[in-house]
Amino acid sequence: MNDKQWQILLNVINGKVLEPLPVGFIIDSPWLPGWAGISTIDYFSSDSKWFDTNLKAINTFPEVIFLPGFWAEFGMCTEPSAFGTKCCWKEKDLPFAEKIIRDIENIDSLEKPDPETDGLLPFVISRLKNYQTQIAKSGHKIRFAMARGPLNIASFLMGTTEFLMAIHTDPDRTRHLLDIITDFLIDWLSLQKRTFSSIDGVFVLDDIVGFLGPNDFEQFASPYLKQIFGSFDVSVKFFHNDASGLVCAPHLAEIGVNLFNFSHEHPLSEMKQLCGDTVTLLGNIPPRDILAAGSADDVASAVRSMLESVSDKSHLIVSSGGGVPPEVPSENVTAVLNAVRTAST
Numbered sequence: 001m002n003d004k005q006w007q008i009l010l011n012v013i014n015g016k017v018l019e020p021l022p023v024g025f026i027i028d029s030p031w032l033p034g035w036a037g038i039s040t041i042d043y044f045s046s047d048s049k050w051f052d053t054n055l056k057a058i059n060t061f062p063e064v065i066f067l068p069g070f071w072a073e074f075g076m077c078t079e080p081s082a083f084g085t086k087c088c089w090k091e092k093d094l095p096f097a098e099k100i101i102r103d104i105e106n107i108d109s110l111e112k113p114d115p116e117t118d119g120l121l122p123f124v125i126s127r128l129k130n131y132q133t134q135i136a137k138s139g140h141k142i143r144f145a146m147a148r149g150p151l152n153i154a155s156f157l158m159g160t161t162e163f164l165m166a167i168h169t170d171p172d173r174t175r176h177l178l179d180i181i182t183d184f185l186i187d188w189l190s191l192q193k194r195t196f197s198s199i200d201g202v203f204v205l206d207d208i209v210g211f212l213g214p215n216d217f218e219q220f221a222s223p224y225l226k227q228i229f230g231s232f233d234v235s236v237k238f239f240h241n242d243a244s245g246l247v248c249a250p251h252l253a254e255i256g257v258n259l260f261n262f263s264h265e266h267p268l269s270e271m272k273q274l275c276g277d278t279v280t281l282l283g284n285i286p287p288r289d290i291l292a293a294g295s296a297d298d299v300a301s302a303v304r305s306m307l308e309s310v311s312d313k314s315h316l317i318v319s320s321g322g323g324v325p326p327e328v329p330s331e332n333v334t335a336v337l338n339a340v341r342t343a344s345t
Contacts, residue, residue: 001069002139006200009065009317010235013258013280017314020344021307023337024065024282026240026261026323027057029075029094034326041091044074051131055138060330063337065317067238067282068144068203070135072127074120079148079188080156081119083110101158104166107173110157112180115188125195132196144238145192145199149206150181150224164211167220174220182224186231193232201236204228210243210263217247222255229256242287242322249274264290264321269309277315284321285336291320292328296335303339 001009008022033043036053043050054070077087080097088096101107115121128135128142135142154177155163166174185204193199209221229237238259241248245262252260253276260279262271264286271281283306285291290302303318310316318340 001065001067001141001143003141005065006141006143009259012315012317013236015277015314020340021313022065022317023063023340024067024317024319025333026067026282026319027054028071028073028323030326031324031328032057035328035330039091040093040095041089044089044095047127047130050127051134058138058140061333061337064333068146068201069140070128070131070142071146072124073146074124076148076152076156078120078124079153079185082113082115082121082184082188083119083153083157085157087120097156099157099159099162101162101177104170104173107177110177110180112184112187115184115191121188121191125191128196141198142196143199144201144203144236145189145232145234146203147185147189147205149204149209150178150185150228151208151212151221152206153181153185154178155208160208160211163208167212167216171219178220178224182227185228189228189232193234200234201238202229202232202234203236203238203240205240207241207243209241209248210245212247214247217251221248222251225257226255240323245271246274249279250276253278261319261323262321266321267309268306268316272310272312272315280315280317282317282319285319287320287322287325287328291332291336292325294332296331299332299335300339300342303336304343307340307343 012022029040029043032053033040036056038049043053058066075095077095077097081087085100086098189202212221236259237257239257240261242263245266249271258279259282260275261282262284264284268284285302290298
């Protein structure tokens with residue numbers, strides 16, 4: 001993200017209404033390799049192909065704010081790998097982290113990883129270090145410390161069904177697991193921020209939050225998210241949950257979040273009401289059925305409908321309801337930009 005785009009982001013978060021409205025997308029390994037015509041395994045294993053692919057997206061769509069920008073990641077294996085999970089890799093599919101907690105009692109012996117040495121995390125830092133100069137030469141900076149959230153990681157270590165059941169069958173051990181993961185995440189985000197002085201944002205992704213009811217959210221999600229976001233003095237505190245967002249939306253301001261990417265299943269007007277006037281919304285074009293599978297006309301129609309649904313255009317960045325999925329064609333990204341420009345005239 002360049003300086004101009006970063007200032008646009010800060011202006012929107014601070015309540016300034018811009019014309020045309022900014023367009024931003026979360027891009028990472030589900031979309032970038034296929035769009036660039038390389039295999040997923042090459043995207044993960046080659047530093048140069050990772051950099052070239054991200055740079056190509058930025059240069060192809062200079063008007064789009066890509067979040068977080070030059071995201072060095074290994075899919076869902078990134079953080080679980082530090083705990084010792086087996087990571088399964090395929091040429092064209094996303095990697096998968098196999099669970100390591102086979103019995104709830106295994107949590108008792110789980111140790112907090114060291115992000116400086118464990119799993120794939122040193123490779124994330126090394127990739128960014130190796131390309132920091134080239135990122136700067138392209139006019140951009142490393143702006144965000146990144147991590148999957150505590151419930152997301154717990155679900156990979158245990159299995160999603162097993163984790164959600166453990167909340168009720170063994171809440172004390174579940175809290176202990178989340179304590180370990182949360183402390184680790186603060187260490188991991190702190191390492192990133194300490195290593196790259198240009199970082200002024202924290203970005204946490206956790207879809208499992210959307211699987212909780214209100215009581216479970218207040219006990220098993222809110223305290224841990226609040227601890228993570230509260231540990232950092234940064235300008236942007238960005239949360240992604242494109243599962244059900246109704247359970248978390250009213251609590252985001254208290255948790256410390258000021259930028260939220262949410263599911264397309266929730267109308268923009270409803271989310272603005274629930275989140276209040278201090279949380280900027282990033283959304284919410286249907287990512288699969290419209291952005292990926294729809295025509296350019298379908299995309300333009302979706303953008304118009306979204307913008308017409310709210311009179312208050314403050315705290316809004318036009319995006320998809322989730323990250324950019326596989327097989328989104330370039331013309332549909334351009335269609336979003338054109339529709340936003342047309343809406344402003």
